Amino acid sequence: AQSVTQLDSHVSVSEGTPVLLRCNYSSSYSPSLFWYVQHPNKGLQLLLKYTSAATLVKGINGFEAEFKKSETSFHLTKPSAHMSDAAEYFCVVSDRRDTGTASKLTFGTGTRLQVTL
Amino acid sequence: NAGVTQTPKFRILKIGQSMTLQCTQDMNHNYMYWYRQDPGMGLKLIYYSVGAGITDKGEVPNGYNVSRSTTEDFPLRLELAAPSQTSVYFCASSYSPGQPYEQYFGPGTRLTVT
Numbered sequence: 001a002q003s004v005t006q007l008d009s010h011v012s013v014s015e016g017t018p019v020l021l022r023c024n025y026s027s028s029y030s031p032s033l034f035w036y037v038q039h040p041n042k043g044l045q046l047l048l049k050y051t052s053a054a055t056l057v058k059g060i061n062g063f064e065a066e067f068k069k070s071e072t073s074f075h076l077t078k079p080s081a082h083m084s085d086a087a088e089y090f091c092v093v094s095d096r097r098d099t100g101t102a103s104k105l106t107f108g109t110g111t112r113l114q115v116t117l
Numbered sequence: 118n119a120g121v122t123q124t125p126k127f128r129i130l131k132i133g134q135s136m137t138l139q140c141t142q143d144m145n146h147n148y149m150y151w152y153r154q155d156p157g158m159g160l161k162l163i164y165y166s167v168g169a170g171i172t173d174k175g176e177v178p179n180g181y182n183v184s185r186s187t188t189e190d191f192p193l194r195l196e197l198a199a200p201s202q203t204s205v206y207f208c209a210s211s212y213s214p215g216q217p218y219e220q221y222f223g224p225g226t227r228l229t230v231t
Contacts, residue, residue: 036222043207043224109157109159
């Protein structure tokens, strides 16, 4: 069984300040972890993924996330927020034991990032 | 390369009506998925397919049916629409195992049942 908890439903930052979106996961096996972004009325776009290589993962648009097994966390960060970062962000876990079957993703409930001037 | 495309973008149905949501991908992915997204929630898996002719239930399959006659297409059928099926529906596809398990999503279909 696997689950994801996004600790904040809403985060507000000023443009140019750091972003931190928190995610904790639970998985019976070695997980793959993802962050997806959803802009208003759009589909989901992959920001970055962790699949057992480097624990610090760099993604698109300056985002990165660090896999911490001891804390079962995969927090998303960005040094400096931009207005265009305003969107919904989903932390997602996939049980990599699913090799040979369709990968089933478990989604968190999302964090809405607001960026103010 | 259009990726994953979905039609229609929006639809309003009356209770008891039927409709099919279309999904097509041009990336030659074996795996395809249907999700629904309710307000303030993450995505829930409705059905998935590991290849043409093979489908299986996800977390919330009741009230839906699917078929997969080709690699490219994975339509989702609502037979007797109910207000509880008001949602945004996303289709996704992914590579075969051995690749990272990322999924590629379509733009979604916003369905309202009244």
